[in-house]
Amino acid sequence: MAEKIGVPIPAGAASAALDFSGKVALITGAAQGQGRQVALELAIAGADIVALDVGKRVEYPAIQQHPDDALLELQREVEGLGRRLLVGLADVRDDTAVSQVVDAAIAEFGHIDILFNNAGILGYAEVDTISDEALNAMIDINLKGPMIVTRRVSPHMKAAGSGVIINNSSIMGLRGGNRLSHYAASKWGLVGLTKSWAIELAPFGIRVVSIHPTGVNTQMNDSLAEMEGSNAVEIGERSAGNLLPTPWIETEDVAALVLWLASERARYVTGAQFAVDAGLLSA
Ligand SMILES: NC(=O)c1ccc[n+]([C@@H]2O[C@H](COP(=O)([O-])OP(=O)(O)OC[C@H]3O[C@@H](n4cnc5c(N)ncnc54)[C@H](O)[C@@H]3O)[C@@H](O)[C@H]2O)c1
Numbered sequence: 001m002a003e004k005i006g007v008p009i010p011a012g013a014a015s016a017a018l019d020f021s022g023k024v025a026l027i028t029g030a031a032q033g034q035g036r037q038v039a040l041e042l043a044i045a046g047a048d049i050v051a052l053d054v055g056k057r058v059e060y061p062a063i064q065q066h067p068d069d070a071l072l073e074l075q076r077e078v079e080g081l082g083r084r085l086l087v088g089l090a091d092v093r094d095d096t097a098v099s100q101v102v103d104a105a106i107a108e109f110g111h112i113d114i115l116f117n118n119a120g121i122l123g124y125a126e127v128d129t130i131s132d133e134a135l136n137a138m139i140d141i142n143l144k145g146p147m148i149v150t151r152r153v154s155p156h157m158k159a160a161g162s163g164v165i166i167n168n169s170s171i172m173g174l175r176g177g178n179r180l181s182h183y184a185a186s187k188w189g190l191v192g193l194t195k196s197w198a199i200e201l202a203p204f205g206i207r208v209v210s211i212h213p214t215g216v217n218t219q220m221n222d223s224l225a226e227m228e229g230s231n232a233v234e235i236g237e238r239s240a241g242n243l244l245p246t247p248w249i250e251t252e253d254v255a256a257l258v259l260w261l262a263s264e265r266a267r268y269v270t271g272a273q274f275a276v277d278a279g280l281l282s283a
Helices: 033-044 070-080 095-109 132-160 181-204 219-228 232-241 251-262
Strands: 024-028 048-053 085-089 114-117 163-168 206-213 273-276
Touching: 024 033, 024 095, 024 132, 033 048, 033 070, 033 114, 033 251, 048 070, 048 095, 070 085, 085 095, 095 132, 114 132, 114 251, 132 163, 132 181, 132 206, 163 181, 163 251, 181 206, 206 251, 251 273
Parallel strands: 024 048, 024 114, 048 085, 114 163, 163 206, 206 273
Antiparallel strands: none
């Protein structure tokens, strides 16, 4: 057997609690749902947080508004854990605003180690009647947004010689969905970004992966009920494709995967897609 590569790994490392002390994570869409949960879990594990969110209603039908002070509430919670949280109000489509948040983060913390490209929207539309507004919002927020944010964050990771970028796609980034072509296109696009950035950034010690959740119990799922005029139980029934008997998964299930991927335990994991789908994609 050859000598082990890199920093020696002590026995028990795989079973020890994850430790993100000294790390800084920038999370988009951090005001609620999966982004908020990942921010909290990373802070509990020792990271400081840059919480980026649009902070006002996204002009798109049926997207739930979070309270204006949601980021401040998250800041209070993270500070209560003894960590720091920088609030970054920005629309991921707005390069100037995103740049200001990234510059402020570097001024405050000096580095960004983890980027969770998570902000996104969902909507239904038929291919022959989709409006320009719906098409542009979907592609600009879900696909161009991560490109804009990563364009501003990656130079700092390159300079540091390390970093992890996690793109929140969806099961719809690995399959199709009825009246969901614009959403699926944006989420499949994230797979292309993931694989291409993995190639481009590996020489700089930066890993890039995508995650693919099935339905998650967030306000986005609630808004589906509004959009389709159905209720949460019916939404659950539509998740019947889940092999494991659950209508949806929780934000904690997503956070558990994100934290592992962001950790050193995944140090040779890059370019790959990770489903947390209750088995849906297997059927
Ligand atoms: N909920 C699900 O069932 C599900 C399943 C798979 C994947 N996803 C994906 O997970 C991600 C997070 O979704 P969620 O379930 O937490 O939804 P959510 O609606 O609860 O949260 C999304 C957050 O993104 C923010 N956001 C939206 N547009 C933005 C913009 N232009 N700029 C900055 N912030 C913006 C919102 O303000 C909100 O805080 C999304 O990309 C979504 O497509 C969701």
